[in-house]
Amino acid sequence: MTGTRKPRVAVVFGGRSSEHAISCVSAGSVLSAIDRDRFDVVPIGIARDGRWVLESGDPERLALTAGTLPSVDGDRAPVALARGTGGTDLVVSDPASPPQTLGEVDVVFPILHGPWGEDGTIQGMLEMAGVRYVGAGVLASAVSMDKAYMKVVLADAGLPVMPGLTITRRAWEADPDAVRRRADDLGYPLFVKPARGGSSIGISKAHAADELDQCLATAFEHDPKVLVEVAAEGGREIECGVLQALDGTPETSLPAELWVTGEHEFYDFEAKYVPEEATAVDIPADLPDGVAEQLRGMAVQAFEAVSAEGLARVDFFYLPDGSLVLNEVNTMPGFTPLSMYPQMWAASGLDYPALVDRLISLALQRDVGLR
Template sequence: MNSPSRKPRVAVVFGGRSSEHAISCVTAGSVLAAIDPELYDVVPIGIATDGRWVLESGDPERLRIEGPDRLPAVDGDRATIALAPEASSTGLVVTEPSQPPRMLGDVDVVFPLLHGPWGEDGTIQGMLEMAGVRYVGAGVLASAVSMDKAYMKVVLAAAGLPVLPSVTVTAREWERDPAGCRERASTLGYPQFVKPARGGSSFGISKVHDAGELDAAIAEAVRFDPKVLVEVAAVDAREIECGVLQALDGTPETSLPAELRVGGDHEFYDFAAKYLPGESTEIDIPADLPDDIAAEIRGLAVRAFEAVGCEGLARVDFFVLADGRVVVNEINTMPGFTPTSMYPQMWAASGVDYPALVDRLIRLALARDTGLR
């Protein structure tokens, strides 16, 4: 922990090796702009797409989307960072070409703003646990389970939460027995969604209207993940999201639920509808729901949070089906924090503005123990 004579040092880690590299950068830009420099000493650390850790720019303007072909990325040419855990503290060693290594300083907490595999899936959390470093958000198991949508469904269903039927197809199964995979997928009926089991930001997702579209959809999903989820499409359902945030005593609290409605040429909430400016997605906060449905969603959000063992924060996504039933779509342990992301918008509407949200997450991380909890 930090000494009373200095501010807590927060390492904001972003970028990463996944297909969501650019979205992680945008998220980091928003968080860096929101952290109070009077309260925290901030160290921006980027992970390049080749896996190198570098001391990055803290300029939020460099980390924003300027268009579909102008996405931000970590500058891999910057000074390399090495994590150097010691007996009593965690330091960051900065190494530069032709220069001796120099110690950047102790880090009190890491804010891992990584989306997708090699970051949101428990990998960086495991590394930080091994090093005895405090960090924001869910631990190893909750991160891994929530990232893998197939296992997430198993865990949620075992806890009695309603989920949509699905089947899992691996790249190996698809190569060995495509006819068998098609037969299993067909038991779900059509339409259906095919998606990478461990992806996010709508990369690799296809809506399949009939059996003739299945092969291309699986091929697209496999480009992002050798494990593919084929899932029943929730026809005419309303898409509702709810934020979960722990209070400083650990109690999970829920935001007002929000509804998103995708318009224009988007058949579902794809990458462009989520992140690109000028798209026709509409968001209602709070969602116009009957009181009992809103209460059910908030209760299920807490149950999902606790079922996977989350910490800090999560966004839980739901479908309200045409017959009024509520089902859990997925849980995100590190939801997007971009200016257009639902999670911070829901909490702002619930009375917790962006800077206060970021501050609470850091304070929660600083207060919790390292090791088994």
């Protein structure tokens, strides 16, 4: 950043993954919360076909409403990051006029969920461009996005995970009976999910062996790599937010418990994001003495095991026998008004605008390159 101008924040959202709409909703909330007295803000949308455009940034246009999922308008003016001797600029290329430079980018806030955004791809591009950004780096993003590898890393760090197996489309097509036998060995019920997905898209529950084929078909629609996992029957879903302090120390929020009500058997897409669907949240979660502290300590262990930066939401199962099991580490959790991560921090004393400000401040002060 040069002179006395305000730091310029590029909020990047949309993307090519199946979580495009949720990214737009998250971005709308972030755009509403950024302090415009402190930061210049440029909204950049990535269309479903991968085109980068200069978006309007109107939070109302990015809102999730009943029956309508927001998306990036790919017909807007194309925009690109251009690396120069003085920094990395945003350049708008409108066919009707000469290229226009919007100025140097000081930090990118990538509100992207799923593949081609939360998985280390855009993080690698920003590293190559020498641009600071909010959130985890390349390795932590890639490992946490791929649930199969995430489980390997967490288990190696001594953290408990649910038993499961990884199935590729090629293995399924080559020998489906072998896959069925491996699933039978785990025991039913089983959850079947895209290995590199999110927002509960493509997840289904196989209650018995005769449901496995259809559950795999559903997951393969979203990812050629699928995770089949033992269901945490009777387990309570507890989440914990991790956020670095300005000195880099990981801090944890109050844990929250999700209660899925109505007709939903588990925390699926509709239960997460559609306002008419019913979910209940307890913050803080009602846990026995010592369990909350144990869970918060494990959340920091998981954060550090995957080498996360900035923020993460760590999800647990609290099982009937009193044990805690790691479910997932989300390096760019949802930022919609219904999302758990902002709710947990608000209950812990850090409201939404302050949370956004902390994340941008963290990104601005960290080094570019190897850390």
